[in-house]
Amino acid sequence: xxxxxxxxxxxxxxxxxxxxxxxxxxxxxxxxxxxxxxxxxxxxxxxxxxxxxxxxxxxxxxxxxxxxxxxxxxxxxxxxxxxxxxxxxxxxxxxxxxxxxxxxxxxxxxxxxxxxxxxxxxxxxxxxxxxxxxxxxxxxxxxxxxxxxxxxxxxxxxxxxxxxxxxxxxxxxxxxxxxxxxxxxxxxxxxxxxxxxxxxxxxxxxxxxxxxxxxxxxxxxxxxxxxxxxxxxxxxxxxxxxxxxxxxxxxxxxxxxxxxxxxxxxxxxxxxx
Ligand code: PMM
Numbered sequence: 001x002x003x004x005x006x007x008x009x010x011x012x013x014x015x016x017x018x019x020x021x022x023x024x025x026x027x028x029x030x031x032x033x034x035x036x037x038x039x040x041x042x043x044x045x046x047x048x049x050x051x052x053x054x055x056x057x058x059x060x061x062x063x064x065x066x067x068x069x070x071x072x073x074x075x076x077x078x079x080x081x082x083x084x085x086x087x088x089x090x091x092x093x094x095x096x097x098x099x100x101x102x103x104x105x106x107x108x109x110x111x112x113x114x115x116x117x118x119x120x121x122x123x124x125x126x127x128x129x130x131x132x133x134x135x136x137x138x139x140x141x142x143x144x145x146x147x148x149x150x151x152x153x154x155x156x157x158x159x160x161x162x163x164x165x166x167x168x169x170x171x172x173x174x175x176x177x178x179x180x181x182x183x184x185x186x187x188x189x190x191x192x193x194x195x196x197x198x199x200x201x202x203x204x205x206x207x208x209x210x211x212x213x214x215x216x217x218x219x220x221x222x223x224x225x226x227x228x229x230x231x232x233x234x235x236x237x238x239x240x241x242x243x244x245x246x247x248x249x250x251x252x253x254x255x256x257x258x259x260x261x262x263x264x265x266x267x268x269x270x271x272x273x
Contacts, residue, residue, distance in 0.1 A: 078102025090114030123169030135184025
């Protein structure tokens, strides 16, 4: 299934001291709110608020710390802009509190594997649910990740977790799938997953792709600093949109919006003959 038309932009609002790409910039809650408002003005339909870094090698954040970081930001952004608020967490108590504070989407990077209560919570509250593929945990995921057939394995895992969600009562229409670029993947795995997004789109759920500022872009472009990977990020997401992504998760909303306006218009033109 495709949402058709415009590729939706999910703007990243990390309220963490240690995310790989923008860590430390927005641990100040007010700064995170201002960043979210700016991204919404620039064209983010969704704001994804996260209070635990999932960068390679990172440790989990205690529940209370995560709640304290994200809840005021969710509440204030819900009040002050029209974007859909997404909570980037795999912990059901964080998701539940964020939903009460106004979140309408749960972005679970463990695809329901992190907390047995998550599927039931999403079913009960009727929120949209992003299921993302990750191999292992953030602490270990980049230590020599191995697949037989990465595209088939990621697709089959996501199909299976979507079935788990639906069995728990989640509306199939509310499910979004994401191959999890950089989460237990080599450069070649990431490239294969983007190139073969049509195989993921065939599952029938909207597809989200998050390649923004990630290490594989640095590998390809020679840009060591995540903040300098904008042009590579644009390249990755324009192609992702052409290959079947319905939504992209990015830090730099304004340039991505213009790039995707052009990409979406080209893809909407009639195919000859
Ligand atoms: N990437 C990060 C965090 N959350 N969620 C989804 N659904 N997909 C992703 O690719 C993804 C994610 C890591 O990036 P960040 O630290 O810049 O937020």
